[in-house]
Amino acid sequence: MGAPGLFRGIGGIRGTMNPLFIKELEAIVGRPHTLSDRESLAVYGYDATPELESRPGAVLLPGTAGEIIRIMELCHGAGVSVTPRGSGTNLSGGAISGSEGVVVQTSRLNRIIEIDEENLTATVEPGVITSTLHTAVEERGLFYPPDPGSMNISTMGGNVAENSGGLRGLKYGVTADYVMGLDTVLADGSLLHTGGKVVKDVAGYCLNPLLVSSEGTLGFFTAITVKLIPKPQTKTTMLAHFPKMRQAALAVSAVIAAKIIPATLEFLDKVTIKCVEDYAHVGLPLDVEAVLLIEVDGHPVVVEEEAAGVEIICKQHGCSFFQTARDAGESLRLATARRTALSALARLRPTTILEDATVPRSRLADMLKVIQDAAQKYRVTIGTFGHAGDGNLHPTCLTDERDKDEIARAHMAFDEIFDAAIAMGGTITGEHGVGLAKKKYLPRLVGESGIRVMRGIKQAFDPKGILNPGKIF
Amino acid sequence: MDYVKLINCMRCGMCLPTCPTYRETFLETASPRGRVALMRKIQEGELDQSEQLLEYLSLCLDCQACATACPCGVNAGELVAEFTCERKAGNRLGMMEDLVLRKLLPHPDRLETAMVPMRLYQRLGLQKLVRTLGVLKMFPKPLGRMEGLLPDLPDQPLRRVIQEDMPGRGEARGTIGFFLGCVMSLIFSEASRASMDLLTALGYRVVTPKNQVCCGAPHMLSGDKAGLKEAARKNVDIFGGLDLDFIVTDCGGCGAELKKYGLHLGDDSSIAFSSKVRDISQVLALHKDELKALLKPVSLKATFHDSCHIAHSQGIRREPRDLVRLIPGLEFVEMENADACCGSAGTYNIGKPEMADLILNRKLEAIRATGADVVVTGNPGCLLQLKKGLADHLPRVKTLHLTELLARSMDA
Ligand SMILES: Cc1cc2nc3c(=O)[nH]c(=O)nc-3n(C[C@H](O)[C@H](O)[C@H](O)COP(=O)(O)OP(=O)(O)OC[C@H]3O[C@@H](n4cnc5c(N)ncnc54)[C@H](O)[C@@H]3O)c2cc1C
Ligand code: SF4
Ligand code: SF4
Numbered sequence: 055m056g057a058p059g060l061f062r063g064i065g066g067i068r069g070t071m072n073p074l075f076i077k078e079l080e081a082i083v084g085r086p087h088t089l090s091d092r093e094s095l096a097v098y099g100y101d102a103t104p105e106l107e108s109r110p111g112a113v114l115l116p117g118t119a120g121e122i123i124r125i126m127e128l129c130h131g132a133g134v135s136v137t138p139r140g141s142g143t144n145l146s147g148g149a150i151s152g153s154e155g156v157v158v159q160t161s162r163l164n165r166i167i168e169i170d171e172e173n174l175t176a177t178v179e180p181g182v183i184t185s186t187l188h189t190a191v192e193e194r195g196l197f198y199p200p201d202p203g204s205m206n207i208s209t210m211g212g213n214v215a216e217n218s219g220g221l222r223g224l225k226y227g228v229t230a231d232y233v234m235g236l237d238t239v240l241a242d243g244s245l246l247h248t249g250g251k252v253v254k255d256v257a258g259y260c261l262n263p264l265l266v267s268s269e270g271t272l273g274f275f276t277a278i279t280v281k282l283i284p285k286p287q288t289k290t291t292m293l294a295h296f297p298k299m300r301q302a303a304l305a306v307s308a309v310i311a312a313k314i315i316p317a318t319l320e321f322l323d324k325v326t327i328k329c330v331e332d333y334a335h336v337g338l339p340l341d342v343e344a345v346l347l348i349e350v351d352g353h354p355v356v357v358e359e360e361a362a363g364v365e366i367i368c369k370q371h372g373c374s375f376f377q378t379a380r381d382a383g384e385s386l387r388l389a390t391a392r393r394t395a396l397s398a399l400a401r402l403r404p405t406t407i408l409e410d411a412t413v414p415r416s417r418l419a420d421m422l423k424v425i426q427d428a429a430q431k432y433r434v435t436i437g438t439f440g441h442a443g444d445g446n447l448h449p450t451c452l453t454d455e456r457d458k459d460e461i462a463r464a465h466m467a468f469d470e471i472f473d474a475a476i477a478m479g480g481t482i483t484g485e486h487g488v489g490l491a492k493k494k495y496l497p498r499l500v501g502e503s504g505i506r507v508m509r510g511i512k513q514a515f516d517p518k519g520i521l522n523p524g525k526i527f
Numbered sequence: 528m529d530y531v532k533l534i535n536c537m538r539c540g541m542c543l544p545t546c547p548t549y550r551e552t553f554l555e556t557a558s559p560r561g562r563v564a565l566m567r568k569i570q571e572g573e574l575d576q577s578e579q580l581l582e583y584l585s586l587c588l589d590c591q592a593c594a595t596a597c598p599c600g601v602n603a604g605e606l607v608a609e610f611t612c613e614r615k616a617g618n619r620l621g622m623m624e625d626l627v628l629r630k631l632l633p634h635p636d637r638l639e640t641a642m643v644p645m646r647l648y649q650r651l652g653l654q655k656l657v658r659t660l661g662v663l664k665m666f667p668k669p670l671g672r673m674e675g676l677l678p679d680l681p682d683q684p685l686r687r688v689i690q691e692d693m694p695g696r697g698e699a700r701g702t703i704g705f706f707l708g709c710v711m712s713l714i715f716s717e718a719s720r721a722s723m724d725l726l727t728a729l730g731y732r733v734v735t736p737k738n739q740v741c742c743g744a745p746h747m748l749s750g751d752k753a754g755l756k757e758a759a760r761k762n763v764d765i766f767g768g769l770d771l772d773f774i775v776t777d778c779g780g781c782g783a784e785l786k787k788y789g790l791h792l793g794d795d796s797s798i799a800f801s802s803k804v805r806d807i808s809q810v811l812a813l814h815k816d817e818l819k820a821l822l823k824p825v826s827l828k829a830t831f832h833d834s835c836h837i838a839h840s841q842g843i844r845r846e847p848r849d850l851v852r853l854i855p856g857l858e859f860v861e862m863e864n865a866d867a868c869c870g871s872a873g874t875y876n877i878g879k880p881e882m883a884d885l886i887l888n889r890k891l892e893a894i895r896a897t898g899a900d901v902v903v904t905g906n907p908g909c910l911l912q913l914k915k916g917l918a919d920h921l922p923r924v925k926t927l928h929l930t931e932l933l934a935r936s937m938d939a
Contacts, residue, residue, distance in 0.1 A: 093580045097561040102538045143540040161553035207540045397598030400537040
């Protein structure tokens with residue numbers, strides 16, 4: 055289960071987590087919302103990250119921001135660490151705590167506090183499910199673009215803490231591009247307001263972007279204000295088949311070079327296509343190396359023009375079949391099929407190790423080649439899909455945790471893939487975060503000075519080191 | 528239990544938002560992902576079968592909404608049921624279980640004698656009997672709580688009075704073997720009569736063998752796999768002797784079980800049996816045009832509740848809706864989360880009344896929001912649960928089995 059030493063420092067001070075302390079926690083959140091039985095602790099030991107598990111000392115489900123403040127005050131005093139948790143779907147081990155720490159799940163804080171149509175903002179509690187916010191704002195003709203594959207269960211708090219991306223990232227950006235204001239409880243229980251509903255704000259350091267993607271290590275979000283935009287009037291979904299993987303990658307670069315920015319430009323390789331088709335039956339081709347799922351949205355005239363442009367470019371790059379969704383139902387089916395890619399791949403073998411290497415878009419074809427070569431060299435099955443338009447690929451190794459040798463080879467393959475990504479000017483994780491899983495790669499990417507600055511920031515926010523310790527570095 | 532089935536769960540969490548017990552509690556232990564993890568940890572020796580753990584697992588409704596949501600092909604509900612069955616299989620059947628599972632259910636005559644008249648027997652202790660074993664896969668709440676709410680029982684169970692071989696009317700379309708569920712026969716005989724009327728009106732000859740026995744689902748619930756197999760064998764032999772196009776049932780729970788006979792017994796005759804089993808909606812939906820010609824206007828606003836056994840276990844969603852929409856003058860409205868469990872789930876509402884109430888209330892709220900006059904569904908357990916809930920909280924709204932509604936329109 056992970057490399058030795060990986061879990062070092064993920065709990066608080068040894069010996070503090072005892073029945074008396076748990077009673078004090080119980081006094082804050084109430085008995086039914088305090089869990090410390092063996093069974094509960096065992097199932098709060100994981101998130102969606104393969105291979106990583108460690109039991110927390112207690113689990114709390116507070117119902118108000120006030121309770122979170124009191125939890126932080128109490129834990130700060132006692133030196134007990136706190137790991138925030140949304141729905142536990144992150145893929146880097148970010149919601150895993152050691153036995154001397156508490157996990158604090160935000161699911162009960164699930165109110166949409168306000169949708170402000172004049173300022174085009176929404177303010178939510180951290181436990182609001184991403185797709186619940188989508189539905190609520192879309193009912194009013196508004197749009198909150200970030201849509202991670204997990205949006206039906208991921209929480210807004212988790213999205214902000216991981217700076218999650220999604221299928222619409224190419225045109226609309228990622229969570230960070232929408233966070234305007236945060237209420238954050240700091241390690242000692244004090245409250246920090248950053249940003250707000252103003253579109254411009256240069257008063258002092260810009261702290262929002264620092265808190266976004268902090269993975270629960272700098273503060274605990276209790277309210278989140280996000281920017282909304284008008285809902286695009288219309289969209290068209292298209293599917294392009296490519297006999298060769300390289301053709302698809304080159305088509306991606308060509309579309310963008312032609313100054314067309316689709317909302318979605320997603321890539322699925324052969325292994326992924328087969329799995330998704332087996333599960334979703336949407337008529338994906340089984341005889342090609344790659345498909346692109348493309349969505350253009352906006353004003354009807356522009357959409358039509360861009361869709362035509364995309365079709366021409368794909369065909370120029372060897373696309374063997376081009377399909378345009380006939381109606382909203384078909385669009386949804388295609389997009390949903392893509393959303394299930396990861397889980398569908400996971401059907402093939404018991405263990406699925408998913409990575410998140412990201413390169414500048416122009417290097418996409420090279421990156422695909424590196425992945426293919428690494429899979430061959432280390433004799434592992436890797437299915438690749440991802441946000442091609444963002445240069446963000448998800449090479450996914452299908453393996454079996456009971457086969458230690460294969461697991462070791464999978465990790466060697468990923469080592470090579472990460473090194474190549476860094477060499478191409480890319481990054482080790484585009485949207486899943488570092489957490490525990492990618493800790494060892496971070497120094498390779500940001501260097502010693504990068505780590506030093508990050509540690510300094512952590513020190514400034516959380517001198518006692520009790521907020522989600524042991525993560526990132 | 529096969530370990531691989533457990534480690535196939537990749538912990539993606541896609542199942543969480545569809546699980547009724549997670550929706551109510553937000554607890555990992557009450558989620559499909561958590562349940563699979565608990566069973567896995569038993570096998571790995573990390574946890575033992577503590578009372579607490581069994582209690583967590585027992586909160587699962589086996590509604591299988593998680594299976595529909597899971598892209599990895601994990602069926603947490605079924606795995607919990609399998610776990611429970613294996614665990615109980617080690618124990619000897621209790622006296623009461625033995626009486627009902629072995630001495631009553633396999634013998635419809637005895638069962639019926641024991642059930643009629645219900646009230647009398649309730650006083651004589653049948654209540655306890657039913658409670659212990661969940662005979663009917665579906666009695667909501669301890670019977671005491673719903674005594675006056677049981678629908679008026681038919682004078683005679685349908686099985687006793689039904690004509691064993693009913694000729695089709697008009698153009699001959701084929702022969703159907705009708706599987707008459709215990710509860711349909713004993714309580715909702717009107718609905719099953721309606722099902723047969725619709726089938727014969729469409730030209731099917733309907734054969735209802737009187738010696739058929741309980742489908743075996745209650746045996747499975749009690750961990751009595753031998754009893755289940757015995758029931759399956761009997762039914763396969765009885766229906767196998769007839770020359771049938773389909774084997775049809777209007778009980779969602781029975782349908783789901785009958786479709787698994789092939790899996791349980793594994794021989795050719797049972798596989799052939801299972802491949803012929805259809806929910807009534809599947810067969811009626813084959814003849815929409817003909818049926819439409821028979822239907823007369825009914826001015827009602829209706830909504831549809833998917834039974835777990837039909838939507839999640841059998842994957843049937845479109846057919847019943849298409850059928851309701853055929854009725855002229857009827858306004859159809861979808862409710863939110865139509866395929867979320869109503870909380871009936873076998874004997875669940877007896878063992879876990881608080882959770883069952885929470886789940887039922889959410890369902891009633893969804894029904895209220897539609898403004899419908901009638902909720903239509905396809906499973907007797909749901910009918911009982913919804914009847915009870917609506918009578919208490921929303922008496923304006925009535926419940927009907929899909930075939931009752933269609934027959935009403937046909938006879939209007
Ligand atoms: C099938 C699948 C598809 C996915 N698709 C995508 C995708 O397309 N794009 C993408 O970016 N990610 C994706 N993910 C990853 C994951 O869903 C995201 O990281 C998501 O944002 C996690 O949300 P969560 O509520 O589950 O958070 P958790 O996993 O519970 O927590 C994630 C991190 O956030 C911290 N945290 C949670 N709440 C708070 C809070 N209130 N304050 C401070 N810190 C907090 C936790 O400590 C932890 O470090 C996918 C995951 C799966 C399983
Ligand atoms: S049961 Fe399926 S959907 Fe649920 S966490 Fe496991 S793999 Fe994901
Ligand atoms: S069967 Fe129903 S209650 Fe049980 S885990 Fe699955 S969704 Fe939840």
